[in-house]
Amino acid sequence: MSDDKVIDAWTERLRREAPGLSAEQARGFVHDLYFAAQRALDEEQAEADLERDE
16 A cells, blocks of 8 residues: 555544544644654664664
């Protein structure tokens, strides 16, 4: 599933839970959260790879 499809799906879910959010606010929040989580996972993987190589 592409990043956009994942973001769209989670945006829809967030809007159901918080109907007061505009579509733009919800999508911006989901986008930022998604890519922050991806960066954190990438950093964890890099640390694990480094530790394994030592």
